[in-house]
Amino acid sequence: MISRVIEWMDERFGIVSIHRRILRRPMPEDISYGYCLGGMAFTFFLILAVTGMMLSLYYVPSETEAYRSVQKITEEVPLGWLVRSMHKWSASLFIIFILLHTLRVFIAKAYRKPRELNWMVGVFVLVLAMGSGFTGYLLPWDQRAYWATEVGTSMAGTVPFIGEYLLHLVRGGPEVNGNTLVRFYSLHMLYIPLSISAGLWMHFHMVRRQGVSKRL
Amino acid sequence: MERRDFLKRALNFFIASAALLSSALLLRFISPRQKTAIEQYHYLMQEDELPRRGVKKVEFTIEQYGKKRTQRIFISAAKGSVTALSPVCTHLGCTVVWDHNSSEFVCPCHAGRYNISGEVISGPPPKPLERFTLRVESGRVFIGWKA
Numbered sequence: 001m002i003s004r005v006i007e008w009m010d011e012r013f014g015i016v017s018i019h020r021r022i023l024r025r026p027m028p029e030d031i032s033y034g035y036c037l038g039g040m041a042f043t044f045f046l047i048l049a050v051t052g053m054m055l056s057l058y059y060v061p062s063e064t065e066a067y068r069s070v071q072k073i074t075e076e077v078p079l080g081w082l083v084r085s086m087h088k089w090s091a092s093l094f095i096i097f098i099l100l101h102t103l104r105v106f107i108a109k110a111y112r113k114p115r116e117l118n119w120m121v122g123v124f125v126l127v128l129a130m131g132s133g134f135t136g137y138l139l140p141w142d143q144r145a146y147w148a149t150e151v152g153t154s155m156a157g158t159v160p161f162i163g164e165y166l167l168h169l170v171r172g173g174p175e176v177n178g179n180t181l182v183r184f185y186s187l188h189m190l191y192i193p194l195s196i197s198a199g200l201w202m203h204f205h206m207v208r209r210q211g212v213s214k215r216l
Numbered sequence: 217m218e219r220r221d222f223l224k225r226a227l228n229f230f231i232a233s234a235a236l237l238s239s240a241l242l243l244r245f246i247s248p249r250q251k252t253a254i255e256q257y258h259y260l261m262q263e264d265e266l267p268r269r270g271v272k273k274v275e276f277t278i279e280q281y282g283k284k285r286t287q288r289i290f291i292s293a294a295k296g297s298v299t300a301l302s303p304v305c306t307h308l309g310c311t312v313v314w315d316h317n318s319s320e321f322v323c324p325c326h327a328g329r330y331n332i333s334g335e336v337i338s339g340p341p342p343k344p345l346e347r348f349t350l351r352v353e354s355g356r357v358f359i360g361w362k363a
Contacts, residue, residue: 050238054245063342067309075281078244146308 022204028212034104035212041097042200044090049193051087059139061185063178066141091133098126110213118206125199128192135188141181149184150176257351257358260291260300266357267293271314271332273303278361289348289359290314290321294332300359301334302346312345321345 010016058077060069073080102122105111111119138149153176157167172179258276266272271292278287288311290301301321303311310325320337321330328339335344349360 054242057246077248079241080245082241083245143309 022208025208031212034108037097037101037104041094041101044094044097045196045200047086047090048094051083051090052189052193054083055087056189061139061182063141063181066139066181070140070142091136095126095129095133098122098129102126108213114210115206115213118203118210121199121202121206125196125203128196128199132188132192132196135184135192138176138181138184139188146176149180153180255349255360255362257360260350260357260359263352263355263357266298267291269293273314276359287361290345292332292334298350299333300348300350302348304346305341306336306343306345307339307341 006016055073058069058073058080060066070084073084075081105119105122134149134152138145153167153170156170157163159166168174170180170183171177172183256278258278260274260276271290273288274291275286275288277284279285288303290303292299292301303313303321305312305323305325305328307323307326307328310323312321312323312328312330314320315322318329319332321332321334322328323339323341326340328341329337330341330345331337333344334347336342351358351360
């Protein structure tokens with residue numbers, strides 16, 4: 001039954017052959033588990049995407065309601081504590097595994113020609129992932145979140161000449177308030193995940209095109 | 217059965233059960249519990265202990281999410297009426313203090329100021345201090361608290 005539905009769709013959509021091309025590609029025999037680190041990071045990205053979409057059903061990005069809605073997610077929503085914890089822990093593990101993956105690529109000298117552009121895209125994704133962590137940290141809207149953002153964004157103000165402009169830009173005003181919350185929420189929910197998705201698509205496309213590099 | 221087929225089947229089984237389990241969890245997550253906040257009355261003090269003029273800080277114990285918690289509020293008496301005010305600043309949730317000299321509630325975080333009735337005089341607070349209902353029954357004062 002299921003295979004007939006898939007067949008019907010594939011006749012029109014041609015999805016199975018693409019699926020095979022991506023998932024069932026030949027790999028060198030002598031690679032280690034170190035080559036799984038990037039895949040692990042991607043797995044955590046998927047978990048973050050799913051749990052984030054779930055959390056967005058209950059989270060309210062407003063100055064007066066944000067803290068209460070997070071409290072509600074943790075204490076009242078069925079399994080809300082689980083979803084929120086998964087999101088929180090996956091966020092840390094996402095960054096950790098990106099760093100480990102970066103280390104593996106560095107040790108294997110896999111950043112050399114023809115893979116320089118893929119290294120750059122990877123760094124771009126790392127920076128975005130950290131940006132996602134920074135913007136997500138504000139969303140619980142408790143004292144720790146508030147002051148972390150206050151301190152973090154104030155660093156933008158130390159840039160010569162355009163510091164004040166940058167500070168107003170990231171905060172949405174002279175101080176951290178509801179505008180900052182909405183701004184960070186939008187970045188965290190929309191801009192950064194979309195950019196990371198685009199970056200990862202480029203990343204995987206190039207891996208597919210160039211293959212994994214052999215060890216030294 | 218060949219090794220390859222076994223692994224394929226095992227993987228399919230694993231993916232199917234993971235998908236089933238996740239859908240069950242998702243369904244549970246999106247169906248919220250029906251729970252309306254009920255206002256409960258907690259004993260505060262005797263009626264003759266109420267302040268006639270000025271502000272008094274009062275503590276009482278509530279139970280929330282299975283934990284006992286001490287809650288502090290202000291009882292403020294002005295112009296013949298007594299009100300129970302939350303000490304939580306409506307700006308960012310710091311605890312306000314009663315300043316005897318200026319007869320104002322002052323928030324130490326961003327210098328928000330409220331008058332004795334909890335209305336904003338100056339500073340960043342967007343709303344007056346939250347008020348709670350007080351009920352007097354046979355000389356005993358109770359406070360209404362939404363759990």
